[in-house]
Amino acid sequence: MFCYQCSETVKGTACTVKGVCGKEPEVAHLQDMLVWLLKGLSYWAVKARKYGVNDSEADLFVAEGLFTTITNVNFDPESIGKKIERAIELRDKIKGAFLKAYRENEGRDFTDEAPEAATWNVPGGLDIWELKGAEVGVLSTKDEDIRSLRELLVYGLKGIAAYTDHAYILKHSDSSILEFLEEGLAATLDDSLSADDYISLVMKTGEMAVKAMALLDQANTSAYGHPEVTEVYTGTYAGPAILVSGHDLLDLEEILKQTEGTGIKVYTHGEMLPAHAYPGLKKYKHLVGNYGTSWYNQQKEFAAFNGAIVMTTNCIQKPLDSYKDRIFTTGLVGWPGVKHIPNRTDGQPKDFTPVIEKALSLGGLEERPGKKIVIGFAHNQAIAVADKLIDAIKANKLKRFVVMAGCDGHAKEREYYTEVAKELPKDTVILTAGCAKYRYNMLDLGDIDGIPRVLDAGQCNDSYSLVVTALKLKEALGLSDINDLPISYDIAWYEQKAVTVLLALLYLGVKGIRLGPVLPAFLSPNVLKILVENFDIKPITNVKQDVELMLKGL
Known part of the structure; x- marks a missing residue:
C-alpha cells in the first residue's frame, strides 16, 4: 500500500505497511480501486454530458464513493467491495448511454482510445479488485510533480464530496458541484495535461469548495435554523x-x-x-x-x-x-x-x-460534573455582534483575530495550538471551526467587553462562516483586501476536508497561512514552492516566534 493523504502518515512520507489510522493494506488497495473506477465513471459522464446525457444517480454516487475513501470513514472490505461493484455498473451504464448518443449525433461509432479505468472489467471479487487496486494507486503516476498536483486535486475533491453529500442528505443540491467532481477526476486520467493545467483545476477546486460549503450551510440552516450562542x-x-x-x-x-x-x-x-x-x-x-x-x-x-x-x-x-x-x-x-x-x-x-x-x-452513566463551553458563532451570529467587534477594534481593545480552525489529531506537536492559545495576549480573539478547537476550548481565556476570546463557528465545513465573517468585517472597516484585516491564519490539518478548506481560503485570496503541525507529504518540493511563492504558505515553527510574527501581521 501507499497512502499519504493525512497529516500523520508514517515518517512524514507515506504509510506502506499499515495505515496509522488502522487501515489494512487490503482496504487501502480497495479504496484505491474504488477511486480509480470513479475516475473511469467520470470520464464517460463528462463526455456524455456534452450530448445532453445526464445520470443524477451516478453523479451523486461519485460523491459518496469519494467520501467513503476519506481518512477514518470506512475500513470494511465488504462494504467497499459493494461500492466497487456499483461503480462498475454505473460506469458501464453511462458508457453505453454515451456511445448511443455519440452515434446518433455524429453518425459514426466512437473510436477514441479510452483510459483503462473507463474500460477495465475483469470477472472476480475482492481478491481481483485488491490486486488491481495495488497497481492503480498513487504511485501509478510516475512524474513526481504531476502526481503531487493530481493528489492535491483529488484530496480537495474528496472534501467537496463530503460537504456536498451532507447537503444532499438534507435535500439541497447543486448539479454543478457534482459535475465538477467528475471533471476533476476525469482530468487525472489525461496524460496530456500539464502542471499548469492541474494548477488551474486545483484553484477551481477552491472555488467549488466555497460553493459546496455555502450549499451545506444553506442546507443546515434551512433545516435547523441559524446557530445561536x-x-x-x-x-x-x-x-x-x-x-x-x-x-x-x-x-x-x-x-x-x-x-x-x-x-x-x-x-x-x-x-x-x-x-x-x-x-x-x-x-x-x-x-x-x-x-x-x-x-x-x-x-x-x-x-x-x-x-x-x-x-x-x-x-x-x-x-x-x-x-x-x-x-x-x-x-x-x-x-x-x-x-x-x-x-x-x-x-x-x-x-x-x-x-x-x-x-x-446498559446500566447507564453516572453523574459527573463538567463545565460549560460557549459555541454558536457561525456567520449569522458573528455578524450580529459585528458592531461590538468593530467598536472593540476601534477602541484598540481588540487588536487581532487569529484563525485556528481545522483538525485535531494524535501528534504531540498539536500541543502547539494549545500553547499558542495561552500565549496570545488578551486583546486577541481566536476564530475556530472543526475539531482543532478541542486543543483550547476548555481554557479560561476570558472575553473582550463580553465577546468570548474563542469564537466557535462550528464544524470543519463551517470554516465557510469564518470567511463570511472576515469578508463582512472587511466591508465594515472599509478595507479593499481581505489580507488588510487584522487577522492571521494558523491552520491545523489532518485529512482531506481540511485540504478543501485550505484551497477555499486560497481561492478567496487569503495569503500568509501557517499550516501545521506538518506540511502535507503529498506536496512535492516544486508544488510547495508554487504555493509559497503565490500564497506565502508557511510551516508553523515555535509558539513564541509564531505568535510574535502573527501579532505583527507577518
Missing part, C-alpha cells in the same frame, strides 16, 4: 445514554425524535458539538451535553461511556473489545464486525431501534 454542558447525568459522533445532523435529529420519552439522554461527541447551537436541535430537552473531546481520544472516551455509541461519519478508530458490542456505524461509515444502521428507504427515517435497545439494556 449557546452554553454546552460537558458533564454527564445519571441514566441511560446515547453518544452521537461525526457530522450528520439529520442522523442526530432522527435519534432525538426516536428517543423522546424513553428516558435516554443524548450526548454529542467530537465534530457533533456544534449541533447544540441549532434551534431545531437544541429544542430537544434530552440533548443534554457534549461528552469527551476530539476524535483521536475516542478509544479511551468510548470505553468509559457506558451507553450506546453511533458513528455517523468520519472519524472512527478501531473499536476496542470493551465497547465493540455497543458501537454502531451508519451512512458511509464501516468497520468489520460493527453493527450497521441501514440507510433510509422510501423517504422513511433510519431505524435506530437497535441503538435505543442497547442503550436501555
Whole structure:
C-alpha cells in the first residue's frame, strides 16, 4: 500500500505497511480501486454530458464513493467491495448511454482510445479488485510533480464530496458541484495535461469548495435554523445514554425524535458539538451535553461511556473489545464486525431501534460534573455582534483575530495550538471551526467587553462562516483586501476536508497561512514552492516566534 493523504502518515512520507489510522493494506488497495473506477465513471459522464446525457444517480454516487475513501470513514472490505461493484455498473451504464448518443449525433461509432479505468472489467471479487487496486494507486503516476498536483486535486475533491453529500442528505443540491467532481477526476486520467493545467483545476477546486460549503450551510440552516450562542454542558447525568459522533445532523435529529420519552439522554461527541447551537436541535430537552473531546481520544472516551455509541461519519478508530458490542456505524461509515444502521428507504427515517435497545439494556452513566463551553458563532451570529467587534477594534481593545480552525489529531506537536492559545495576549480573539478547537476550548481565556476570546463557528465545513465573517468585517472597516484585516491564519490539518478548506481560503485570496503541525507529504518540493511563492504558505515553527510574527501581521 501507499497512502499519504493525512497529516500523520508514517515518517512524514507515506504509510506502506499499515495505515496509522488502522487501515489494512487490503482496504487501502480497495479504496484505491474504488477511486480509480470513479475516475473511469467520470470520464464517460463528462463526455456524455456534452450530448445532453445526464445520470443524477451516478453523479451523486461519485460523491459518496469519494467520501467513503476519506481518512477514518470506512475500513470494511465488504462494504467497499459493494461500492466497487456499483461503480462498475454505473460506469458501464453511462458508457453505453454515451456511445448511443455519440452515434446518433455524429453518425459514426466512437473510436477514441479510452483510459483503462473507463474500460477495465475483469470477472472476480475482492481478491481481483485488491490486486488491481495495488497497481492503480498513487504511485501509478510516475512524474513526481504531476502526481503531487493530481493528489492535491483529488484530496480537495474528496472534501467537496463530503460537504456536498451532507447537503444532499438534507435535500439541497447543486448539479454543478457534482459535475465538477467528475471533471476533476476525469482530468487525472489525461496524460496530456500539464502542471499548469492541474494548477488551474486545483484553484477551481477552491472555488467549488466555497460553493459546496455555502450549499451545506444553506442546507443546515434551512433545516435547523441559524446557530445561536449557546452554553454546552460537558458533564454527564445519571441514566441511560446515547453518544452521537461525526457530522450528520439529520442522523442526530432522527435519534432525538426516536428517543423522546424513553428516558435516554443524548450526548454529542467530537465534530457533533456544534449541533447544540441549532434551534431545531437544541429544542430537544434530552440533548443534554457534549461528552469527551476530539476524535483521536475516542478509544479511551468510548470505553468509559457506558451507553450506546453511533458513528455517523468520519472519524472512527478501531473499536476496542470493551465497547465493540455497543458501537454502531451508519451512512458511509464501516468497520468489520460493527453493527450497521441501514440507510433510509422510501423517504422513511433510519431505524435506530437497535441503538435505543442497547442503550436501555446498559446500566447507564453516572453523574459527573463538567463545565460549560460557549459555541454558536457561525456567520449569522458573528455578524450580529459585528458592531461590538468593530467598536472593540476601534477602541484598540481588540487588536487581532487569529484563525485556528481545522483538525485535531494524535501528534504531540498539536500541543502547539494549545500553547499558542495561552500565549496570545488578551486583546486577541481566536476564530475556530472543526475539531482543532478541542486543543483550547476548555481554557479560561476570558472575553473582550463580553465577546468570548474563542469564537466557535462550528464544524470543519463551517470554516465557510469564518470567511463570511472576515469578508463582512472587511466591508465594515472599509478595507479593499481581505489580507488588510487584522487577522492571521494558523491552520491545523489532518485529512482531506481540511485540504478543501485550505484551497477555499486560497481561492478567496487569503495569503500568509501557517499550516501545521506538518506540511502535507503529498506536496512535492516544486508544488510547495508554487504555493509559497503565490500564497506565502508557511510551516508553523515555535509558539513564541509564531505568535510574535502573527501579532505583527507577518
